[in-house]
Amino acid sequence: MPPKITEAEFEALVARAGLTLTPAQTSAIYAVYGGVEAWQAAIRTPTPAPEAEPATTFSAEPGR
Numbered sequence: 001m002p003p004k005i006t007e008a009e010f011e012a013l014v015a016r017a018g019l020t021l022t023p024a025q026t027s028a029i030y031a032v033y034g035g036v037e038a039w040q041a042a043i044r045t046p047t048p049a050p051e052a053e054p055a056t057t058f059s060a061e062p063g064r
Helices: 007-016 023-044
Strands: none
Touching (some): 007 023
16 A cells, blocks of 8 residues: 655655665665554554444353
8 A cells, every 4th residue: 555645754754763774775665654554543543442342142051
């Protein structure tokens, strides 16, 4: 998936982090940065409340 930020914004993030990357490294990392953004969104999404989960039951009696 393509990144949501522009390549210039990505280069600004790299510079702010203090990383020294070659142009080849920058373009390679930028190519997969969309996946990183998706991971960040998944991690920051709150989990559903326990009440939203389906109920499960267990019976030790045969045929139930």
